[in-house]
Amino acid sequence: MESTLDSHTKSTDCVRDGMNLTRREFIKGVGLGGGAVVLLGQFGIHGAAWALSGDPLLKMVLVDYAKCTGCQTCEAACSAQNRPVTVAGRELPGLGNPRFANIRVHRFNPDVDVPSVCAMCSDTPCVKACPVDPDPRTGRRALYRDQATRTIRNDPGRCLGCRSCARACATERTGVITPNPATGKPERICTLCGGDPQCVRRCPFGALSFVEVRRDRKFYGLGPEQIAAELAKGWYGTAEFGGAQ
Amino acid sequence: MSVKPGYHGVVLNIDLSTGRSEKVAVPPEDLDRFVGGQGLGMKILWDRLKKPGVDPLSPENPLIFMPGPFSGLPVPSSSRTCVVTKSPITSPVESDYPHASTVSYSNMGGFFGPEVRFAGYDGLVVTGKAPELCYVVIDDGRVEIREGKRFKGMRTDAFDRAFQDSLGDRRFKTVYIGPAGENLVPYASIIHTAGRAAGRGGMGCVMGSKNLKAIAVKGSGQPGVADHQRFLAALEKARSALYGTAYAKSWAEQGTARAIVANSHAGTEAVRNYREGTFLEADKIGGDAARRDVWVKDIACYCCPLACKKSGMTRGKYGGIIHDGPEYETGVMLGSNLLISDMPGLLKAITIIDDLGLDQISTGNVIGFLMEAYEKGLINRSFLDGIDLTWGSVDATLAMIEKIAAKEGVGALAAEGVRALSWHIGKGSEKFAIQVKGLELAAHNIQANQPRGLSYVTASRGACHMSGDNIAMQNRRAMLDSTGMCFFPTFEPALEEPMLAMLSAITGREYDKTLFEKTGERIFNLEKLFNYREGFRRADDRLPDRFFEDPFTIGSKKGSVLDRGQFDAMLTQYYKDRGWDPETTRPGEAKIRELGLDSISEGMQK
Ligand code: SF4
Ligand code: SF4
Ligand code: SF4
Ligand code: SF4
Numbered sequence: 001m002e003s004t005l006d007s008h009t010k011s012t013d014c015v016r017d018g019m020n021l022t023r024r025e026f027i028k029g030v031g032l033g034g035g036a037v038v039l040l041g042q043f044g045i046h047g048a049a050w051a052l053s054g055d056p057l058l059k060m061v062l063v064d065y066a067k068c069t070g071c072q073t074c075e076a077a078c079s080a081q082n083r084p085v086t087v088a089g090r091e092l093p094g095l096g097n098p099r100f101a102n103i104r105v106h107r108f109n110p111d112v113d114v115p116s117v118c119a120m121c122s123d124t125p126c127v128k129a130c131p132v133d134p135d136p137r138t139g140r141r142a143l144y145r146d147q148a149t150r151t152i153r154n155d156p157g158r159c160l161g162c163r164s165c166a167r168a169c170a171t172e173r174t175g176v177i178t179p180n181p182a183t184g185k186p187e188r189i190c191t192l193c194g195g196d197p198q199c200v201r202r203c204p205f206g207a208l209s210f211v212e213v214r215r216d217r218k219f220y221g222l223g224p225e226q227i228a229a230e231l232a233k234g235w236y237g238t239a240e241f242g243g244a245q
Numbered sequence: 246m247s248v249k250p251g252y253h254g255v256v257l258n259i260d261l262s263t264g265r266s267e268k269v270a271v272p273p274e275d276l277d278r279f280v281g282g283q284g285l286g287m288k289i290l291w292d293r294l295k296k297p298g299v300d301p302l303s304p305e306n307p308l309i310f311m312p313g314p315f316s317g318l319p320v321p322s323s324s325r326t327c328v329v330t331k332s333p334i335t336s337p338v339e340s341d342y343p344h345a346s347t348v349s350y351s352n353m354g355g356f357f358g359p360e361v362r363f364a365g366y367d368g369l370v371v372t373g374k375a376p377e378l379c380y381v382v383i384d385d386g387r388v389e390i391r392e393g394k395r396f397k398g399m400r401t402d403a404f405d406r407a408f409q410d411s412l413g414d415r416r417f418k419t420v421y422i423g424p425a426g427e428n429l430v431p432y433a434s435i436i437h438t439a440g441r442a443a444g445r446g447g448m449g450c451v452m453g454s455k456n457l458k459a460i461a462v463k464g465s466g467q468p469g470v471a472d473h474q475r476f477l478a479a480l481e482k483a484r485s486a487l488y489g490t491a492y493a494k495s496w497a498e499q500g501t502a503r504a505i506v507a508n509s510h511a512g513t514e515a516v517r518n519y520r521e522g523t524f525l526e527a528d529k530i531g532g533d534a535a536r537r538d539v540w541v542k543d544i545a546c547y548c549c550p551l552a553c554k555k556s557g558m559t560r561g562k563y564g565g566i567i568h569d570g571p572e573y574e575t576g577v578m579l580g581s582n583l584l585i586s587d588m589p590g591l592l593k594a595i596t597i598i599d600d601l602g603l604d605q606i607s608t609g610n611v612i613g614f615l616m617e618a619y620e621k622g623l624i625n626r627s628f629l630d631g632i633d634l635t636w637g638s639v640d641a642t643l644a645m646i647e648k649i650a651a652k653e654g655v656g657a658l659a660a661e662g663v664r665a666l667s668w669h670i671g672k673g674s675e676k677f678a679i680q681v682k683g684l685e686l687a688a689h690n691i692q693a694n695q696p697r698g699l700s701y702v703t704a705s706r707g708a709c710h711m712s713g714d715n716i717a718m719q720n721r722r723a724m725l726d727s728t729g730m731c732f733f734p735t736f737e738p739a740l741e742e743p744m745l746a747m748l749s750a751i752t753g754r755e756y757d758k759t760l761f762e763k764t765g766e767r768i769f770n771l772e773k774l775f776n777y778r779e780g781f782r783r784a785d786d787r788l789p790d791r792f793f794e795d796p797f798t799i800g801s802k803k804g805s806v807l808d809r810g811q812f813d814a815m816l817t818q819y820y821k822d823r824g825w826d827p828e829t830t831r832p833g834e835a836k837i838r839e840l841g842l843d844s845i846s847e848g849m850q851k
Contacts, residue, residue, distance in 0.1 A: 069497075069552040071545035072356070076319035087473045095476075096319045097363055097467045099416065106415055109406050109439050110566045111544055111556035204321075204488050204550030205497075205543075235541040236558045236566045 058150055058213040060120040061103065061190060061197055065219070065231055067207035068105075070113030074199035074208060075101035081198040082191060102190045103199050104176065106224040110238065112231045114224040117199075118152065118176050118190035120213050121221060126177060126186075129168035132158055143186060152189045159185045175223045249273050250471035251314045251751040252281075256289070257366040259381055259388065261455050262304055262373030266388040271367060277754060278841065281313030281367060283350050284727035284768035286329030289370060290348060291771060291845065294331060297778045298342025301333040301349075301447070302429065302454040304374040310361060310420070310460070313729030314751050317362030317467055318476075321483050321740075322731040324546030326358035326420075326443070327351070333447040333454075334431045334607075334662060335682040335707045340780025347682060347776045349446035349706045352726050353420075354546040354554075355437045357462070359729075360418040364464025375456040378427070382412070383462040393458045398424055400600040402568070404459070405439040412461055421459035422449040423602025425650040429453050430660040432607035432685075436599060440554070440568025441546075444604040446684065446706050471753030479746035486739035487550045496733060497543050499532030500553035501573035505581070506531035508573070512693045512802025515582045515686070517636065518613035519679045519791060522690045523800025526586035530576050534588060539567060551733055563593035563639065570595040577688035578609025583616060583642060590639030597643060601650035607662060610685035612645050614663040614678055623672045630654040676790040681708035682781070691792055693802035695812060699819060702786040705772035716822055717762060723772075724765030767840040770832050773825070774846050783830050786816065 080096030098105075103117040124145060132142040135158075142159040145152055161184030166177040178188040192210075193199075200208040214220070219227050232238055248254040254276070255268040271285070279288040286309045293307045300306070308330045315323035332349035361369060364383050371381075380393040396404060401423040408419055419437065426433035426449030433449030434442040443449075470476045487493050495503070508514040509527035516524045528534060539557035546554070557567040570576065570592055579585060579594040598605050612634070618624045619634050626633060630648065632655075634641045648656030658669055663685055667678035679686045684707025691698040696714035703719070704712030711732070713719035725732060728748065734740055741758075748756045788807070796806035820827040824836030837843050 066542075069543050069545035069549075071547065071549050071552070073319065073548045073550075076548055080319065085473065090474075092473060093477060095467050095470065095473075097317075097465060099363065099463075099465050107438070109402070109409075109568075111440070111542055111568060113544075202484070204484075204493070204545075205552065238566070 058120045058122055059192065059210060060213050061117045061192075061199060062209050062211045062217070063115045063117070064207045064209070065112075065114065065227065067205050068113050068115055069205050069207070070105055070107055070111075071204065072098050072105050073202050073204055074103050074115060075105055077198040077202035078103050078193075081193050100188075101199075102176070102188045104188065104224075106228065108228045108232070110232055110236045112228045112235070114227045114231070115208070116174050116176055116224045119174050119221040120150065120152075120190070121173055122213065124152065125168045125172045126152060126165040129164040131162060131164060132160060149192060149194065151192050154186050154189070156183075156185055161185045170223070173221045173223070248469075249276050250469055250753045252276050253362070253365055253367050253466075253468050255366060256368040256370050257364075257383065257388065259369065259371045259390070260373040261371065261375040261379065261390065261457060264390050266390075268366070269370070276367075276752075278764070279768060279771075280724065280727040280764060281316070282311045282325070282327040282727035282729055283329065283352070283723060284764070284771075285313075285368065286311040286327055286350065287348060287768060287771050287775070289368070290329055290331065291775060293370075293372070297780070298340075298344050299331060300344040301331045301346055301451060304372065304455070306331045306372075306451060306454075308371040308448070308451050308455065308457075310357070310369040310371075312358030312361050312368065313727055314468075314748065316358040316729035317360075318470070318751065319548050320480065320730065320747055321487055322546065322549040322551060322734045323729050324354045324356065324359065324549055325726070325729050325731050326353050326355070326361070327726055328353065328435060328443040328448045330446075330448060330451045332684075332706060333450045334684050337682070337780045337782065338784045339782075342780060345779040345781075347706055347779065347781060348772050349448070350726070351435075351443035351445045351448045352711075353435070353437055353441055353443040354549075354731060355441045356418045356547045357420055357437055359547045360462045360464060362464070362468060363466055364462050365466045367468075369460070369462075371452075371455060371457060371460075373455065378456050378458050380408075380421075380459040380461070381457065382417075383460070383464075385464050385466065396458050398427065400424060401436040401602050402439050402600050405436075408459055408461070414463070416463045417461040418463065419459055419461045422452050422457075423600060423650070425602040426450060426453035427458070428650065428652050428660075430603060430650060430652060431662060432604040432660075434599075434602050434604045436602055438568075440556070440570075440599060442599060442605070445606060445709070446604075449602050449604075470751045472750040476747060476750035479743045479750055482743035483740060483747060484550070486737060486743060487734055490737070492737045493550050493734075496551035496553045499536065500555055502532035502535055502555075502571050502576055504573040505571065505576045506533070508577075508689070509581065510801060512797060512800045512805065513690055513697070515577055515613075515688045515690045517584055518582060518610075518617045518677055519686065519690050520617070520677075520795060521799055522693055522797050522802050522805070524581035524584070524586075525799070526584075527581060529586040530571055530580040530588055530591050535571055538588060539592065544569075546731065549731065549734070551731075553733060557592075559589035559592050561589055563587070563589035565593065565596060567592050567596060568599065574688045575605045575609075578606050578613075579642070582609050582613045582688065584636040585639055585642065586637070587639055593639065594642050594646060597646050601646065603646070603650055606687045607685040608646060608649060609688075610679055611649070611659050611663055611666070612642055614666060614674075615645065615659065617677055618666075618670055618674055623670055623674055628655060676794065679708075679789055679791065681788065682785050684708045686710070691788075692795070692797055692807060693805035695807055695815065698788055698792065698807060698812065699815060702788055702816070703819065705769065705776060716819065719769055720762045720765035722765070723768040724761050727765070727768060763840075767842065770836065770840050770842060771845065773830070773832055774837075774842065774849065777829075777831050778849055781830070783816075783820075783828065786830065788812070
């Protein structure tokens with residue numbers, strides 16, 4: 001394990017995320033409770049380099065799982081913000097059915113709640129998976145990183161609904177992309193609410209924060225099941241859990 | 246007909262006998278007058294049961310799952326579901342009807358009620374009886390009754406996982422019964438998220454009588470609101486009234502478990518089958534101990550900023566994962582009341598009771614009664630199938646719990662509750678069979694708390710600690726439990742104004758404190774009319790003799806005991822203030838007219 005990691009840290013220019021992360025610190029950061037193993041297992045050998053690099057321009061919503069109570073207020077707030085309604089000619093936040101949120105709280109048994117939200121990956125496996133040729137003018141596929149907001153956007157006009165992006169995200173990262181059941185087009189990708197994340201603002205327990213993307217954080221980019229298993233092991237001494245709501 | 250704002254205007258009717266389900270419109274005036282939750286559930290029950298004496302376990306008795314107007318909106322703590330039905334537990338001293346019983350309701354936190362509203366309904370009404378064990382899946386407008394034999398006998402924790410996995414979508418919210426409900430234990434519960442319960446009043450028994458193991462629901466809709474902008478503004482105020490406050494933090498810190506030690510000091514705790522109000526070892530099972538040794542996570546219901554629920558883990562002989570607890574009720578009923586001070590043992594009992602799908606309160610009360618009868622030599626060890634049921638014994642308690650859920654041996658009789666047990670045992674044991682109308686008392690003791698005694702005897706579902714200690718509180722509670730909001734945040738005075746503003750903005754009906762309580766009064770009176778029609782009279786509003794005869798011997802309230810004369814005088818005054826006949830307890834014609842219940846009560850015997 002150590003040598004694998006070593007070879008990649010040597011062969012890549014990995015310590016330039018503004019934090020000047022050394023290999024030792026990286027191991028410390030993710031090494032808690034087998035984090036390093038999980039990380040490498042998750043992203044594979046080729047992903048290790050990516051996992052060590054950084055992009056200070058990217059920001060994301062970060063979850064403190066120990067503080068999350070599973071109340072779903074973040075979902076309701078996200079849904080309200082991102083599905084506004086027009087009332088008497090004015091656009092207002094909607095009433096927020098959590099089903100349509102871009103952050104999704106996964107509940108397990110034993111009791112572990114894992115809010116899952118786009119990791120704002122700098123290497124965008126979701127975008128890379130898109131088979132639509134880049135537009136010669138904009139360079140965009142049907143899925144692309146919006147340079148203004150730095151979030152991942154879909155161009156429904158060019159999207160084939162092939163679900164490749166959702167598959168890529170699910171197998172390689174968080175799995176937040178939910179294809180529309182009818183059209184197959186990707187939904188539920190965090191918009192960062194134009195820079196003022198409502199989930200962060202409304203969480204009653206301070207479990208969410210709006211931070212720079214740093215891939216050396218424990219659980220970064222992982223899917224909810226993996227995170228839940230790790231947490232359950234630490235909290236209840238078991239990695240065996242069922243999919244309770 | 247246009248839909249009233251704040252509502253879908255329909256409930257989903259599921260008839261398990263015919264296998265048919267359909268949307269049924271709710272009369273708009275009922276939404277105004279009975280709101281939702283406990284109130285609208287009561288009105289639906291009244292409309293469905295046109296005559297008294299219906300057998301609660303017959304297909305005719307509806308099992309009603311009611312969210313309220315707050316449900317399905319991002320209102321803080323708008324998480325509650327009120328389950329309403331005719332009680333399989335209570336009965337009057339005297340009645341013309343063999344199956345006479347009170348209304349029953351049980352209020353449960355979590356995520357179910359909001360999801361019912363997302364699916365497009367203001368409530369679910371289950372009637373009939375399936376030929377074999379089944380479950381119901383509701384996905385917006387799609388409703389399926391599916392064969393559920395493979396889940397037969399499954400305990401709730403295992404079922405929670407297996408059922409969710411079988412549904413294949415974590416967004417389904419589920420409620421279900423355990424073996425106790427399938428076996429028709431009268432005080433069986435309905436469980437949600439493996440650790441939340443509609444515990445009291447026999448909900449799981451009625452569900453079991455319908456051969457219904459579980460309901461799963463999810464939805465993509467939402468009711469509209471009358472004034473969107475006003476709602477959003479009031480919502481922000483409600484959030485700031487609670488978010489980050491010392492009040493909210495104290496709930497997150499210990500939940501209701503804080504009261505385990507506090508009430509013991511105050512002399513208001515159920516200890517040793519209600520013989521005492523103080524448990525000398527309360528600190529071993531209280532909130533501080535649980536925070537130190539057990540809890541790993543604070544858990545909140547839908548959009549709740551309090552997070553009073555706790556999960557945790559214990560080690561050793563009784564070790565295991567804890568979905569919730571100790572809470573005040575569970576910790577006292579299985580702890581102080583049985584003199585159990587071993588925290589892991591206590592939590593094992595709590596966990597098994599939920600796992601089997603029993604009501605924590607009635608179960609703890611029944612076992613306390615049996616411990617006392619055994620200590621006094623009124624029953625022997627063979628009566629208890631060889632269980633050495635002594636005070637404080639965890640193993641004996643666990644063994645009794647299993648017997649009750651299985652209705653096996655002594656468990657068959659114990660499943661009928663303390664009143665039935667005392668009738669069977671006799672020898673003066675009625676004095677310490679701690680129940681009203683057949684429903685066991687909860688974890689609040691009353692020798693030093695007469696107002697709570699009033700709550701127990703006048704509550705509509707039998708002995709209920711939550712009904713309210715006076716008329717104003719009772720009316721307020723009945724209304725609150727009709728909105729879908731939880732009781733706990735409402736002790737925060739700053740929430741009052743935004744709560745009323747939200748309710749007004751949602752429904753388009755201008756609620757102030759007076760209308761809020763008046764509506765609650767109507768609901769409470771309809772419950773009373775229902776019970777009166779069944780045959781309940783003043784003689785049924787009666788406390789066991791213990792509270793008048795056995796003064797506390799320890800604690801800060803040592804020597805306290807209720808005075809019969811005083812208690813009766815208080816009760817007489819209560820009926821008068823309610824506008825009820827103090828002899829019969831029938832709501833008077835003037836009160837009935839004032840509340841607009843005259844058309845409803847027409848034809849009822851005077
Ligand atoms: S609002 Fe906060 S505490 Fe609630 S589920 Fe979301 S992250 Fe967790
Ligand atoms: S959608 Fe998935 S793969 Fe794409 S950036 Fe977000 S987490 Fe990464
Ligand atoms: S679903 Fe659309 S955006 Fe996603 S990979 Fe296919 S074409 Fe691209
Ligand atoms: S930042 Fe905005 S879009 Fe992203 S999850 Fe939070 S509320 Fe939703």
